[in-house]
Each structure stands twice: as structure tokens, then as C-alpha cells.
Amino acid sequence: MAEPLRLLVVCLGNICRSPMAEGVLRARIEASPLAGRVEVDSAGTGDWHVGDPPDRRAIATAREHGIDIAGLRARQIGRDDHHDFDWLLCADRNNLRDVRARAPEAARARTALLLEWAGIDGEIEVPDPYTGGPAQFEHVHRLLDAAANGVIERLLRGETVAAGPRQG
Template sequence: MKSAATRLLVVCLGNICRSPLAEGALRARIEASPLAGRVQVDSAGTGGWHAGEPPDRRAIACARGHGVDIAALRARQLRSRDFADFDWLLCADADNLRDVRRLAPPPARERVALLLDWAGTVPAGEVPDPYYGHSDHFEEVWQLVDTAAQAVVARLSARPVSGIIGP
């Protein structure tokens, strides 16, 4: 870890629905807290199908409805250097958790976790993929990731922010 800031990477499958919503919620909650400027957030997908594309229009609309603008985000695929660049890789679901752990070098595997579980909001919880759903599915995802974002702020506020934060 080269930076004094804590760095979080949210990972889902294509990086156009769940992880950009989580990135937006986390950034908004962190910027509104004493952690502003001390925690960095990014997102990625295990697949590269949507690399360079903006989030799904329904995700953009959902976040906008909560006062968060994610329209400028662009999808990207998980890179090998992400395991060194980020303190925690927080996955949307068990499939992504398995895939990210499989790609991770052994020392980084302990820093890969489920987002909702790591946040302490839903033990072993998964964020459902809303891609084939409707706007209410995106709203359900927003509620999950925003609640997790609030819990992440509380978690990080309770511990030192520089360096790697333990499980």
C-alpha cells in the first residue's frame, strides 16, 4: 500500500450496476463524514464486456434519485495490480468473491470479502444483480449498498484510517 489513505475496491460482474451504485453510495457517505479525503473508493468488474461504458442507465437514474451522480463513472475490468493498490476488495456476491479470490495472489486473498458482510450489515449477504430486473430492483440494490456505505463509514471511523484495516 503506497498511499496513507484507505483504498476500497467494489467488485461485481460487469461494473455497470451494483459496483457503480456501491461506489457512488460509498463516496457520498465518506465525503459527508470526517473520513472525507482519507478513504478512496473505486469499482471494477470481473468481466470486461462493458469496459469503458458508463453505468447502466437505470443505475444512473437510481443514484440520481438519491442525490448521487455516477454518470461519469466508466466500467473497467479487475486488474492484477488492484490486489496491491487496494486495502480491501469488496465483492457484491459469492460468485464474484470466488472469482476474485481465485485471481488474487495468496497474500491478498485475506483482503477479499463480501461487501455486505465486511460492512457488518448482512452476514454472508449478497447484493442481487438487478441487470435483468426493473427500477425497483435497482432501488433494492441502492438500499443495500447505501446501508452498507453508512456501516463502512462507522467501521472506518472507529479504527485508524492509515494503513491496512484488519478484518
């Protein structure tokens, strides 16, 4: 990878799943041979929380695992993201559908479900913990931690463009 590979994790409001994923991915990547070669960001398909910090339960769950996401701020995915990132990795099918529907015709980024792209067997969607409690946030963290490990394995094998068509 000559230029850094750029990954954008997308969920609905960018206050639970995607900031937790951003935090876990950054931490795991920085502790791997990929440090400095992969950039990670997050966004939401909706605009309800733009400028807000992650949900307090997401912050607490990440903190329990040694990851600080308190400084992140929610943002909505924009047209430029389809050109500025290599992969838009979505938490669930609805987010994936919305991201693909908003893609400009000449979009460069590829789109996929995060867990599927990371090679996670079983669940292919990250459930939204927003209406749940600590157990749901912990479950999401476990999925995202497994996904982060899968992303690293995939990238270390050199698999950056296979799997998934370009969507516009």
C-alpha cells in the first residue's frame, strides 16, 4: 500500500456502532504491522446527531476495553466520502442500501457490510444497541473487536479490492 488505505465505517447516527468500530479498528491497526498504512473514520447515514459525542454507553463500553472514543464527533456521510475513501463499511443492510443509493455516479469507494468484509462467520450485521443496555453494547463491542482482527488479517494478506462490486 503506497498511500494509506482509507476505511469509513457507517451506521445510522454515528453515535454507537460506527464510533465504537472506529475506535477498535484504530487501536488494533496501530498495534499491528499496518500502523500508519490504514486510516479509519466513521459517519452516519442520518443527520440527527451531527456534532454530538458518541452515546455515553458506547464511550463507557469502549473505555472498559482501553479505547477512548470520547473525543469523536458524529457526522453524516457526504458525497466526498465516496471519493475520499477506499471502502465504506456498513453496520447493517439498511445502512449499506442507503450508502449505495447516495453514491455519486463516479464513486471511487467500494461498499460492503463490515462484518462480512472482515470475514466474520455467523452474524453479518452489527445490531444497533441504542435502545438496549450494557449487555447490548458489550455484544456490539465483541463483534467489532472480531471484525477489527478480521480486517487486519485481510489487509495483511493483501486483500484490499476483492469482494464486493463498486456501487454507484
